[in-house]
Amino acid sequence: MSTVRIETAEGVTTMTLDSPPVNALGRQLVADLEEALKNLKDDPQVRCLVLRSGGKHFCAGADLKERRTMSAEEVEAFVPRLAGVCHGVAALPFPTIAAVRGAAAGGGCELALGCDLRILAEDARIGLRETALAIIPGAGGTQRLPRLVGMATAKRWIFGAEMHAAAAALADGVADRVVPTAELDAAAQAWAKTIASNGPVALRLAKKAIEEGADLPMPEALEREWECYQGVLGTADRVEALKAFAEKRPPKFEGR
Numbered sequence: 001m002s003t004v005r006i007e008t009a010e011g012v013t014t015m016t017l018d019s020p021p022v023n024a025l026g027r028q029l030v031a032d033l034e035e036a037l038k039n040l041k042d043d044p045q046v047r048c049l050v051l052r053s054g055g056k057h058f059c060a061g062a063d064l065k066e067r068r069t070m071s072a073e074e075v076e077a078f079v080p081r082l083a084g085v086c087h088g089v090a091a092l093p094f095p096t097i098a099a100v101r102g103a104a105a106g107g108g109c110e111l112a113l114g115c116d117l118r119i120l121a122e123d124a125r126i127g128l129r130e131t132a133l134a135i136i137p138g139a140g141g142t143q144r145l146p147r148l149v150g151m152a153t154a155k156r157w158i159f160g161a162e163m164h165a166a167a168a169a170l171a172d173g174v175a176d177r178v179v180p181t182a183e184l185d186a187a188a189q190a191w192a193k194t195i196a197s198n199g200p201v202a203l204r205l206a207k208k209a210i211e212e213g214a215d216l217p218m219p220e221a222l223e224r225e226w227e228c229y230q231g232v233l234g235t236a237d238r239v240e241a242l243k244a245f246a247e248k249r250p251p252k253f254e255g256r
Helices: 027-041 064-068 072-091 107-113 141-149 151-160 166-172 181-196 200-213 218-233 236-246
Strands: 004-009 012-017 048-053 096-100 103-105 117-121 125-127 177-179
Touching: 004 027, 012 027, 012 181, 027 072, 048 181, 072 107, 096 107, 096 181, 103 107, 107 125, 107 141, 117 166, 117 181, 125 166, 141 151, 166 177, 177 181, 200 218, 200 236, 218 236
Parallel strands: 012 048, 048 096, 096 117, 103 125, 117 177
Antiparallel strands: 004 012
16 A cells, blocks of 8 residues: 555554645545555454544545546546545444544545544644535535534535635534644544543444434434443453452453
């Protein structure tokens, strides 16, 4: 993978987009992201993922220079692959955090929306620019954004096709946190380490319960929650948590 780097330290896995200057989503970056996601999704050792960028920008969206050279048939084949990358991020079974610096436009915004949480540098800008290019968001933006912030705000973002400052994204609920630009990576890692310190099996099942219950009627959603809860009952981590509480020490979770 020439445009994606994956590193793991202290329980946190970091995926870095490294396709300068703006990490545009062209054929190579999409192919490398597909490979990275295939390797990560079934890795039981991953506790929390930080998706970040090398360089000044998170992701400027589709590679429009490359797109201009594609035939209509090639575009029709490629866009579902790009969308599949965003869907693949959203489908990862463990918690994910997008650490956004610079621009996250179009598909870059959709990539961030595929993560569970978003932390933005204070000078970051994020938005769905597609209608200004006479297309629509096609990698989950029309579906994930309204589920995150509500239909009215999503329509404002998509119809307006504007780039939003980090403070505005925080106010609208797209960003979960905004930090000084120089502190972005450290803040994202610290947040991920806090998450990763919790029970790995519990984290995955909590995410599963939230995701699968979101569109169900409440009685069925509560049944799904209970099914997921049963998945932690027989774990060694649950026993360790109770033992650590009694012994007044931090627990040591092994993900089993």
